[in-house]
Amino acid sequence: MILTVTLNTALDLTYGVPALVPHTSHRVGDISERPGGKGLNVARVLSALGHETVVTGFAGGATGAVLHELLADLPPRDALVPVAGNTRRTIAVVDASTGDTTQLNEPGPLVSADEWAAFLATYEKLLADADAVALCGSLPPGIHVGAYAELVRVARAAEVPVLLDTSGEPLRRGIAARPDLIKPNADELAQLTGSRDPLRATRDARRRGAHGVIASLGADGMLAVTPEGAWRAAPPDRVAGNPTGAGDSAVAGLLSGLVEGLSWPDRLRRAVALSTATVLAPAAGEFDRAAYEELLPRVGIEEQAPTV
Amino acid sequence: MILTVTLNTALDLTYGVPALVPHTSHRVGDISERPGGKGLNVARVLSALGHETVVTGFAGGATGAVLHELLADLPPRDALVPVAGNTRRTIAVVDASTGDTTQLNEPGPLVSADEWAAFLATYEKLLADADAVALCGSLPPGIHVGAYAELVRVARAAEVPVLLDTSGEPLRRGIAARPDLIKPNADELAQLTGSRDPLRATRDARRRGAHGVIASLGADGMLAVTPEGAWRAAPPDRVAGNPTGAGDSAVAGLLSGLVEGLSWPDRLRRAVALSTATVLAPAAGEFDRAAYEELLPRVGIEEQAPTV
Numbered sequence: 001m002i003l004t005v006t007l008n009t010a011l012d013l014t015y016g017v018p019a020l021v022p023h024t025s026h027r028v029g030d031i032s033e034r035p036g037g038k039g040l041n042v043a044r045v046l047s048a049l050g051h052e053t054v055v056t057g058f059a060g061g062a063t064g065a066v067l068h069e070l071l072a073d074l075p076p077r078d079a080l081v082p083v084a085g086n087t088r089r090t091i092a093v094v095d096a097s098t099g100d101t102t103q104l105n106e107p108g109p110l111v112s113a114d115e116w117a118a119f120l121a122t123y124e125k126l127l128a129d130a131d132a133v134a135l136c137g138s139l140p141p142g143i144h145v146g147a148y149a150e151l152v153r154v155a156r157a158a159e160v161p162v163l164l165d166t167s168g169e170p171l172r173r174g175i176a177a178r179p180d181l182i183k184p185n186a187d188e189l190a191q192l193t194g195s196r197d198p199l200r201a202t203r204d205a206r207r208r209g210a211h212g213v214i215a216s217l218g219a220d221g222m223l224a225v226t227p228e229g230a231w232r233a234a235p236p237d238r239v240a241g242n243p244t245g246a247g248d249s250a251v252a253g254l255l256s257g258l259v260e261g262l263s264w265p266d267r268l269r270r271a272v273a274l275s276t277a278t279v280l281a282p283a284a285g286e287f288d289r290a291a292y293e294e295l296l297p298r299v300g301i302e303e304q305a306p307t308v
Numbered sequence: 309m310i311l312t313v314t315l316n317t318a319l320d321l322t323y324g325v326p327a328l329v330p331h332t333s334h335r336v337g338d339i340s341e342r343p344g345g346k347g348l349n350v351a352r353v354l355s356a357l358g359h360e361t362v363v364t365g366f367a368g369g370a371t372g373a374v375l376h377e378l379l380a381d382l383p384p385r386d387a388l389v390p391v392a393g394n395t396r397r398t399i400a401v402v403d404a405s406t407g408d409t410t411q412l413n414e415p416g417p418l419v420s421a422d423e424w425a426a427f428l429a430t431y432e433k434l435l436a437d438a439d440a441v442a443l444c445g446s447l448p449p450g451i452h453v454g455a456y457a458e459l460v461r462v463a464r465a466a467e468v469p470v471l472l473d474t475s476g477e478p479l480r481r482g483i484a485a486r487p488d489l490i491k492p493n494a495d496e497l498a499q500l501t502g503s504r505d506p507l508r509a510t511r512d513a514r515r516r517g518a519h520g521v522i523a524s525l526g527a528d529g530m531l532a533v534t535p536e537g538a539w540r541a542a543p544p545d546r547v548a549g550n551p552t553g554a555g556d557s558a559v560a561g562l563l564s565g566l567v568e569g570l571s572w573p574d575r576l577r578r579a580v581a582l583s584t585a586t587v588l589a590p591a592a593g594e595f596d597r598a599a600y601e602e603l604l605p606r607v608g609i610e611e612q613a614p615t616v
Contacts, residue, residue, distance in 0.1 A: 022328050022403070022410050025413065026410075026413065029415075062370055062371075062377075102329075102330050103333035105333065105336060106323075107336065
């Protein structure tokens with residue numbers, strides 16, 4: 001099975017309003033509630049690709065109870081660890097007049113040292129059956145900034161390939177523990193390395209400790225620099241749509257390809273096709289399966305010079 | 309005891325953000341959660357004034373469970389009736405850069421005919437012990453627009469004085485059932501009668517069936533036209549602050565004064581002082597007790613000509 005870790009899970013609410021006008025009152029039309037947090041999104045896509053998946057991380061309080069309830073109806077197995085605080089809500093206010101989204105993200109619950117220890121015990125147990133693990137998203141309050149470095153080391157000791165998808169200081173510290181893969185976007189890479197040049201920044205990120213770096217370049221596709229070689233992968237056409245969750249779908253593509261023993265070009269084809277098919281799907285974080293299958297053989301792969 | 313009815317209860321969330329910028333992402337700093345809906349606010353103020361109070365209406369789903377939990381710590385007795393749907397959330401986004409609030413209100417749960425019948429049975433039982441009842445706020449989906457008229461008739465049959473505080477068509481229909489009091493604000497009065505002249509509109513509202521009309525005129529205080537006479541009541545000074553809940557505090561002032569057998573001028577003094585002390589309190593819907601006691605003897609009362 002594939003394990004995904006979401007330390008800062010969320011209950012994602014989407015509110016439809018005719019138009020968002022600050023300092024006025026709005027009647028919300030459509031509401032949707034779904035389990036949120038990057039690792040949960042990755043797990044949903046992995047399940048849709050036919051992989052057995054388990055999600056862990058934290059859930060607590062009344063919103064945590066709703067999260068468990070919603071997960072019960074989905075294929076990934078729920079192995080979230082209890083926390084005393086309330087799982088955060090995120091609210092995406094979708095303005096029907098422009099199609100734009102305004103995001104309000106609660107902070108996560110404060111995680112105690114005992115709760116972190118309980119999570120670590122669960123994580124180690126789950127790794128015993130894992131073919132790969134993805135560590136995803138931000139850290140809730142109370143968790144030390146080196147937490148991802150600690151989780152990367154535990155996974156490597158268990159010989160489970162580990163992908164780290166986070167940002168800022170937790171990414172910087174996590175990379176030093178030598179994860180198999182990181183999947184930063186252009187902003188995260190620039191924040192990490194100080195460079196806006198994807199090639200230079202990707203090489204720098206490898207020097208910092210990541211074995212493989214898959215930089216997502218938005219509509220331009222991906223740049224992969226790995227011990228086996230370097231490639232650029234690009235979608236056949238530029239597409240417009242909702243990019244929410246596109247990065248999580250790419251992680252699912254990379255991880256499923258790794259577990260299935262696909263070549264790097266095939267893993268990248270899958271990651272780019274899934275991420276493009278996610279932009280095309282009307283619901284945030286879902287992917288359009290027909291678009292995915294149509295796009296897959298058409299993703300362009302270009303090998304890069306070994307100096308990269 | 310005093311009974312308050314809130315058919316469309318809410319879980320009121322307040323989110324503090326440094327500045328609300330549409331189409332961007334915000335980290336929410338402070339979060340507060342409190343039981344919401346006009347009748348619940350009225351009950352809290354009645355309790356603070358020393359009155360035994362009972363709240364009824366509907367609560368359901370995960371947010372309804374949180375509502376029950378929060379009410380357990382407050383003095384009003386919780387007699388909310390179960391509903392299958394989820395109690396709505398309201399979100400007040402407070403912009404720290406301007407102090408202004410942007411409000412997002414979910415629709416309420418769909419109430420079935422059986423749930424409405426169960427509520428009516430509870431309502432009739434509670435009226436047997438009630439000295440007065442307040443019917444407050446909007447109707448959730450599924451409840452017929454004449455619901456308040458029905459509740460007014462049941463209260464009058466039980467000889468319990470009834471105050472109706474709603475707006476739009478439910479107010480128009482409710483007035484025809486001859487409630488003892490209505491407490492519209494200037495907008496609600498204008499919507500009901502087509503007139504922006506408070507005196508003319510208040511007289512019109514009485515002709516439509518309300519025995520007493522207490523029009524709240526915001527910072528100008530209140531205009532009361534009752535079978536016993538007519539008065540204007542005004543706060544001693546203009547105050548600035550958060551007007552959320554000021555109308556609910558006024559309802560609590562009027563209802564407590566009625567139950568205690570106060571004269572109309574004393575009821576109005578209390579209503580205006582409470583409502584002004586609510587504007588002055590930093591937390592939405594709370595009142596500043598010291599300000600209330602200081603304001604009470606200074607509220608100006610002016611009897612109006614009987615032609616009013």
